[in-house]
Amino acid sequence: MGDVELIGDEEVEVVATLNGKPLKRRAKARQHLADFLRQELELTGTHLGCEHGICGACTVLIDGRTARGCLTLTAQISGKSVETIEGLSDNGRLAELQQEFIARNAAQCGFCSSGMLLTAYELVQGGEKLSRSEIREHISGNMCRCTGYHAIVDAIEAVLAKGLR
Amino acid sequence: MKARNFRYVRPASLQEAYRMLAEAGGEAVPIAGGQSLLAGLNMRLSSPKVLVDIGNLAELTGQSYADGMVRLGALTRHRDLLSSAIVRAHLPLLAEAAPHIGHIAIRNRGTIGGSLAYADPAAELPACAVALGATLVLGSAKGERQVKAEDFFKGLFETDLRAGELIVEVKFPEVPTGTSTGFAELSRRHGDFALVGVAALAILRAGDIESARIVYFGCVDRARVAVSVSAALSGVAVPLEDASPYAAAIRNDVKPDDTPGLRADTKLHMATVLTRRVLNSMVE
Ligand SMILES: Cc1cc2nc3c(=O)[nH]c(=O)nc-3n(C[C@H](O)[C@H](O)[C@H](O)COP(=O)(O)OP(=O)(O)OC[C@H]3O[C@@H](n4cnc5c(N)ncnc54)[C@H](O)[C@@H]3O)c2cc1C
Ligand code: FES
Ligand code: FES
Numbered sequence: 001m002g003d004v005e006l007i008g009d010e011e012v013e014v015v016a017t018l019n020g021k022p023l024k025r026r027a028k029a030r031q032h033l034a035d036f037l038r039q040e041l042e043l044t045g046t047h048l049g050c051e052h053g054i055c056g057a058c059t060v061l062i063d064g065r066t067a068r069g070c071l072t073l074t075a076q077i078s079g080k081s082v083e084t085i086e087g088l089s090d091n092g093r094l095a096e097l098q099q100e101f102i103a104r105n106a107a108q109c110g111f112c113s114s115g116m117l118l119t120a121y122e123l124v125q126g127g128e129k130l131s132r133s134e135i136r137e138h139i140s141g142n143m144c145r146c147t148g149y150h151a152i153v154d155a156i157e158a159v160l161a162k163g164l165r
Numbered sequence: 166m167k168a169r170n171f172r173y174v175r176p177a178s179l180q181e182a183y184r185m186l187a188e189a190g191g192e193a194v195p196i197a198g199g200q201s202l203l204a205g206l207n208m209r210l211s212s213p214k215v216l217v218d219i220g221n222l223a224e225l226t227g228q229s230y231a232d233g234m235v236r237l238g239a240l241t242r243h244r245d246l247l248s249s250a251i252v253r254a255h256l257p258l259l260a261e262a263a264p265h266i267g268h269i270a271i272r273n274r275g276t277i278g279g280s281l282a283y284a285d286p287a288a289e290l291p292a293c294a295v296a297l298g299a300t301l302v303l304g305s306a307k308g309e310r311q312v313k314a315e316d317f318f319k320g321l322f323e324t325d326l327r328a329g330e331l332i333v334e335v336k337f338p339e340v341p342t343g344t345s346t347g348f349a350e351l352s353r354r355h356g357d358f359a360l361v362g363v364a365a366l367a368i369l370r371a372g373d374i375e376s377a378r379i380v381y382f383g384c385v386d387r388a389r390v391a392v393s394v395s396a397a398l399s400g401v402a403v404p405l406e407d408a409s410p411y412a413a414a415i416r417n418d419v420k421p422d423d424t425p426g427l428r429a430d431t432k433l434h435m436a437t438v439l440t441r442r443v444l445n446s447m448v449e
Contacts, residue, residue, distance in 0.1 A: 004192045004214040010172045029173035029216075032203065051166060052204040059270060065244075066270040071203040073196075075173045076220060119269070140356050141268025 012075040019087025027074040034058040034069030037084060045085035045114045049143075056142030059115035060084050066122045085114035094121050096162065100155035108146035116142045120156045127163055135160075168206035172215045179224040179333070182217055183306040186329040189215045195331055196220065197240060198274040200267070201283045225278065225333060230255055235337040239278025243271070243290075255339045258297060258346035258364060262289040265348075268356045278332040281317070284324045284387065287358040289350070291318055291388035296346070296364040296380040299337045305330040318387040344368050345447040349439045350383070359383035360427060361435040363443045367398075372448075374401045379440065384419050384432045391418035394440065403448050408441035415440060 010029040017023065018041075027036055032051075037043040037060070049055035051070045058069035061083040088094040097120050100106070107113040116139060123130070123138045130138075135156050136149070144152065174193075176182035186193050193215035196202050205211050219225060225240040230251045237252075246252050246263035253260050266272055266280075266289055280290040281301065294301075294314040301312050306329060314335075317325045326332070340346055350362035362382045368375040377398040379391045393414040408415075412433060421432035 004172065004189055006170050006172060006214060009170055012173045012175075030168045030170050030206075032168075032207070035167075051207045053200065053267075053271065056268070056270065062273075065273040067274050068200070068270055070207065071199050071274070073173065073199065073203065073216075073218075075175070076196075076199065076218060078175070079221065122269070137264075137355060138269055140354070141270050 014074055014078050016077045016079065017081040019083055029073070029075060031074050032070050033060065033072040033074050033077060033082070036074040037069065043084055043086050047111055047114060049111070054143070055112075056115045056119065057112055059118045059142065061088075061118055061122065064122075064125075066119050083118075085118060088118070088121065093124055093159070093163075096159050097121060097124065097155065100158045101152070104151040104155050104158075106147055106151035106155045112142055112144040112146075116144065116152060120152075120159075123156065124159050124163060130160060132157065166207055166209055168203070169209060169212040171206075171213055173218065174215060175218045176222065179219075179222050179304070179331075182219050182222060182331065183304065183329065185215075185217050186331070187306040189217075191328045193217050193329075195282075197276040197279040198242065200271050200275040201279060201285070219331065225331075228252065230339075233339045235339060237277055237335045237337070239276060239332045239334055241277045241335075242273065243267075243275045243277070243280075244269075244273050246277070247272075256297065256337055258293050258340070258348055258366075259290075259337075261346075261348040262293050262364065265289055265350050265352070265355075265359070265362075277335060281314075281335065282324060282326060282332055284318055284322050285358070286321055286385055286387050287360075287362075287383040288388075289348075289359070289362065289364070289382065292362065292364040292380045292382035293348070294335060294337075295388045295390060296366050296378055297337050297340070298378075299335050301335055302333045303330050304333040309333065311336075314388070315390060318389065321386050323387070340366070343370075347443040347447040349443040349446065351435055351439060352383075361432055361439055363436070363439045365443045365447065367444065367447055369403060369447060372402055374398050374403055374444070377444075379418075381419055381436060384421055384436055391415070393417040398444070404445040405441045408437045408444075411440065412437050 011026045037046045047057035049057035053071045194213040196216045226238040243266045246259045299314040347365045350359040361384045364380045367377040397414040421429040
């Protein structure tokens, strides 16, 4: 063999869990998860900026861990559980984060916010006491051009403090 | 941008993966975490016709320790280097290096096999693998072979991997008692690729360096032992006040060149400072 001929978009079957519900779809092999969510499922809470892993706007959770939607093929989520901002907004810890973000104006234009919230969510789930620089390190893969980050760190710190009681 | 069209296949076993790679005859590439490959596909730096997803193959996972040897499956993720008790106990150098690899979301997905196969000269793990004297187990439809890390990296993004071959696991000899390891890197922002980095192994005795094995990254074309510096440091007393007496040896190993935004003499200065820092960090 050796001569692979591709005619038209290659497709692949995807069976996964999305926001707690079963998902079974055919997807384009070359389509990354962020485009799949936005274009095929109209879940536009996952944003898309750089498309090469730098900005973090496309952050989703795969099996509970943050991942780049733009650096994950839709096909790669087969057998896994994916959560997006749409699925987590009613969840206690995320709702707390959202409130603290709003209270401190940590979401301004909102472009980074869904990714930032999911990254923060992963951090507060850990339940550890963290310094501001540790919080900063954790969110360092998510860019925000509006807030200057202080308000975001404040909001995460506030939620962490509540969790520790 | 968007990736070009390709076929995506999901082998159920390592043998099936080997077969799929062999059948596509050089037109297929494996995908593990996708954290380097997909960025390149999105930018259309490459356009393979078939992607073979090895990301769920149980044969490529796991960490173990036996008889003075740590084995890390190719799918060991960067985050596992931080959480694995085996790595922390026997290969603290890897645990020290891991937080410098990208950001949390990248570390959640990226794998050691992918990092070594990609062979970015600014990457942390190839340098650590060379410093630690690791051996890579490579497999294909034709069988397995073993290659030392120092022979594996051939040049800029170039390795000894043959078409259809996979990194199966990486074997690290345990760092012997009395040998210390150290790691340091400078980058523009934490999580960025290193401008200059050092992974080091040394035997220190009574305040002297008995022997050292220094590997630079970020400022070189590939991960390799810095032989001139390593030799020049033997018998030297630590902590070092100043590493500038070894600048000539460092220049000889690193051969720094001007790159956009960073002059050769700046790189040399950074490498010299980091060499001092890393050696001093190894003195209890
Ligand atoms: C924003 C960003 C920042 C980053 N920063 C850093 C950094 O600071 N330091 C750093 O070292 N890395 C960094 N990376 C890269 C990251 O570490 C990657 O995870 C790693 O280089 C590749 O691992 P992967 O599993 O994702 O491989 P993939 O992207 O899946 O594959 C990479 C290459 O290796 C091949 N390959 C994968 N697995 C195997 C195998 N088992 N056998 C043979 N070939 C294989 C693939 O075919 C491909 O050519 C960064 C990436 C991003 C997106
Ligand atoms: S769009 Fe994925 S990281 Fe920027
Ligand atoms: S709020 Fe605008 S980018 Fe963060």
